[in-house]
Amino acid sequence: MTLIGVTGAPGNVGTPLVRALLARDAQVRVLARRPEQARAAFADAPEVEVRRLEFGDRRSYVEAFRGVDRLFIVRPPQLSQVRRDMVPALDVALGAGVTQMVLLSLQGAERLPFVPHAQLEAYLRESGAGYTFLRPSFFMQNLTTMHLPELRRGEVHVPAGQGRTSFIDVRDIADVGALVLTEPGHEGRAYELTGSEALTYAEVAARLSAATGRPIRYTDPSPLAFFHHMRARGISTGQILVMEAIYATARFGLAARVTPETAQLLGRPPRSFDDFARDVAPLLSQETAHA
Numbered sequence: 001m002t003l004i005g006v007t008g009a010p011g012n013v014g015t016p017l018v019r020a021l022l023a024r025d026a027q028v029r030v031l032a033r034r035p036e037q038a039r040a041a042f043a044d045a046p047e048v049e050v051r052r053l054e055f056g057d058r059r060s061y062v063e064a065f066r067g068v069d070r071l072f073i074v075r076p077p078q079l080s081q082v083r084r085d086m087v088p089a090l091d092v093a094l095g096a097g098v099t100q101m102v103l104l105s106l107q108g109a110e111r112l113p114f115v116p117h118a119q120l121e122a123y124l125r126e127s128g129a130g131y132t133f134l135r136p137s138f139f140m141q142n143l144t145t146m147h148l149p150e151l152r153r154g155e156v157h158v159p160a161g162q163g164r165t166s167f168i169d170v171r172d173i174a175d176v177g178a179l180v181l182t183e184p185g186h187e188g189r190a191y192e193l194t195g196s197e198a199l200t201y202a203e204v205a206a207r208l209s210a211a212t213g214r215p216i217r218y219t220d221p222s223p224l225a226f227f228h229h230m231r232a233r234g235i236s237t238g239q240i241l242v243m244e245a246i247y248a249t250a251r252f253g254l255a256a257r258v259t260p261e262t263a264q265l266l267g268r269p270p271r272s273f274d275d276f277a278r279d280v281a282p283l284l285s286q287e288t289a290h291a
Contacts, residue, residue, distance in 0.1 A: 001027045003067050004181050005098070007053065008074025010041035012141045012170045013104055013177070017072060018042060020178035031064045033076075056085045058092075065089075065096040070181050073103045075116055080238035082116040087123055100130040100187065102180055104173070107137045107166075107192055107257070108249055115245055121190075130187035132180045136173050137166040137194040137255060138246065140276040143204070144283055146243075149233070151284050156205045156218045159226040159244065161251035165201070166194035166258045169271040176265050191261050195270045198256040204273070211277035212284050223248070 004021060008014035009030045021028050022045055031053035032038035042048045053064035055076060065071075071093055079085045090101070101124055106117040113119075124131040143151060150157040173193055180186040199207070205218040221229065223244055230240045249255045262270045 002069045003027050003029055003049075005029045005031050005065065005068040005071045005093075007031045007072060008076070008104065010038060011074065012139055012145060013173050014072075014074060015041060016171045016174035017177045018045075018048060020174045021181065022048070024178055024182050026178070026182055029068060053089070055079060055089050058088065061089050061092040062096070065093040065098060068093065068096065068098050070100040071098045071102070072177055072181060073101055073120070075104070075120065077239050077242070078236055080116055080242055082119050083123075086120065090123065090127070094127060094129055098129060100132070100181075101127070102132045102134065102177060104177070105133045105135045105190075106246070107135045107194070108254055109133070109135055110190070111254070112245065112249070115242065132186045132188075133190040134173060134176060134180070135190055135192045137168050137192075137257075138250070139170050139173075140167045140195075140273060141170045143208075144280050148283070151208070151216065152286060154214065154216050156201050156208070156216060157221060157226070157229065158201060158247050159221050159223045159251065160201050160247045161220060162200055162202070163250040163253050164198035164256035165250045166198040166256060167204075167273055167276075168193055168195045168262065169276055172262055172266065172270050176262065179265060191265065192257070192259045193262045194257065194259050195273065196258065196263070197273070198258055199273060201250075207273055207277050208281075208284065211274070211281045213281075214285070216284075 004026050006014055006018055009018050018028055029049035030038045031051055033054045035050045035052045038050045051064045052060050054060045103120055109117040121133055202218045205216045209216045227240055
């Protein structure tokens with residue numbers, strides 16, 4: 001039976017991807033930096049294998065990839081030097097016999113050669129393995145992970161100007177990932193995955209306000225102010241610069257593109273932002289300490 005390795009689980013996309021693969025009766029191995037956390041996250045699914053994989057620690061590579069046929073690749077957000085920290089691991093995966101790699105990339109990566117996702121795409125094109133690039137727009141769930149402290153204080157605090165973003169729910173990305181990992185015909189393809197509408201962050205704040213019943217406003221900080229704010233929270237410089245690049249695409253009007261590909265692949269409409277807002281309303285109502 002084909003063994004599918006999944007990096008980035010537990011995580012925004014990795015967790016629902018593992019669930020979606022199990023629903024397709026796939027054999028799954030989670031490759032995690034902290035195996036004990038992965039085992040706890042999937043304690044209800046004992047059929048899921050768990051192996052340690054830490055990009056940058058070569059000692060973890062061989063056992064992680066042994067026997068894996070197909071691999072789902074998620075760049076850890078703290079890693080910006082992917083040629084140094086990720087490519088050696090992927091070389092080992094190729095040597096271990098991985099024949100198909102599905103990369104969680106980024107909408108517009110083909111136009112942004114300086115982002116780590118574009119560097120990984122270039123590597124995979126030359127790797128000799130079958131590859132598929134998932135290029136999703138901005139995750140709805142990024143708002144409730146990276147930016148949760150600000151949201152709980154009633155602020156959408158990102159430097160995106162008045163540009164629009166075609167947000168996508170990570171559960172839809174996971175469903176597409178499960179499809180391309182288990183069905184033929186997707187090698188050599190790049191899929192630009194978006195939701196069905198493009199919103200400004202002011203509209204995002206308004207919809208979250210409506211769902212939670214409490215005021216949430218869009219602050220629209222400058223890129224420099226955002227940098228200093230996130231550094232004060234302890235986020236690494238490299239990670240912030242990647243975030244700045246992503247928000248710049250929205251600010252310059254490059255993140256508004258809506259494509260039909262999610263719906264075409266899944267045979268149903270993408271989940272809506274309003275659905276997401278209703279789902280996360282209880283999470284946003286919890287208190288948080290001021291930073």
